[in-house]
Amino acid sequence: MPALPHGGVGHRIAATRQARRMTQADLARAAYVSLTMIKAIERGARNPSDDTLESIADALGVDPSRLAAGSGRSDSRVHHAMPAISAAIAAYDLPADPPERPLPYLADDVAALVGWRLGAQYTRIAARAPRLLGETLAALHHAADCDRPQAARLVATTARAVDAVAYKSGHHDLSARLVELMRWAAVQSEDPVTAATAAYVRTETFFAARAHAQGLRALELAIDAAPSPVGPAAAARGALHMRAAVIAARAEDAGAATLHLTEARRLGDTVAEGAYDGTAFGPDSVRAHEVSVAVSLGRDHLQRALDVADEWTPPDHLPAERQSGFWIELSRAQLWAGRTDDAFESLKVARHIAPQHTREHPWARDTAGTLRRLKRSDAETLTSFAEWIGAV
Structure with a gap:
């Protein structure tokens, strides 16, 4: 570690x-x-x-939360930004004043937002989200016909980055509205890859509602509609299979989970690891999802998660959010296996990589609380961690 x-x-x-x-x-x-x-x-x-x-x-x-990992100040700033974000998209379908900046300048800011999302730098996103949402929406409403697809992609990408903050901080109603904004913009982008990405992100609403079977069906329909898996489109389709494997596991459909993970692995081997339309995909991302699928299937499959971790850990080039997710899910498997010390070490690694992501993750909070109850006589570091994450 x-x-x-x-x-x-x-x-x-x-x-x-x-x-x-x-x-x-x-x-x-x-x-x-x-x-x-x-x-x-x-x-x-x-x-x-x-x-x-x-x-x-x-x-x-870096995100301020990585430096202030011992306090809740950065987390509070994220939560305080939610009303302004909600207001920024309240009338998303109504024309606004013309944008102050041209598309190329907005594109640079949106690209920075994507980087912050992949790096779990949620405070930075929250601080800039209301203005950028408003600007990209204004650009779309006032775009010439030839520029509308690009403007629509900027709206969809911005909504996706902001949704990551809303969803992971527990604002699921706002997250669902941002997902709908993303889907609305994806239609106007005339880009099947953007549409596939919107379907990938929409799965969050099914996770939040625990409607796993319906979410699997929605993803399978999106896979059928996805472009042929050639070049970047292979990553888009592979990411959908990767996501479908996880939600199939949550639906306790081991057969579907295995089929989708196998297809994701096949497509992952055809592309280099990277961020495609804002989604990390490639051989390493698929490997990380093997742990996620095993843990989602439950205790009977935990050995698979432990086996993956024994032979592989996320490389530094993977986005921070994906790395921390691996350690959080591995920690859950280690707890089930009775390896409590290892489980706590994994949570600490997750916190070091992406503190806000770890602090807001329900599985991390649940695991920390269970560890605290099982190891009451342990050193104060465990109690301190449990208090930081809100598990006690």
């Missing part, structure tokens, strides 16, 4: 800075903060304000 840094926010800032091969002076200049303040924060003599922490995080290229 990766080595984990210890200490408070100052230690995490110093460790991240050193990993970036930056001096304290470099960080001070990039964050527009005095060198004296950087030194004081790193040695623990001062706590940064929210604005200062965000400036430092921007300079280091």
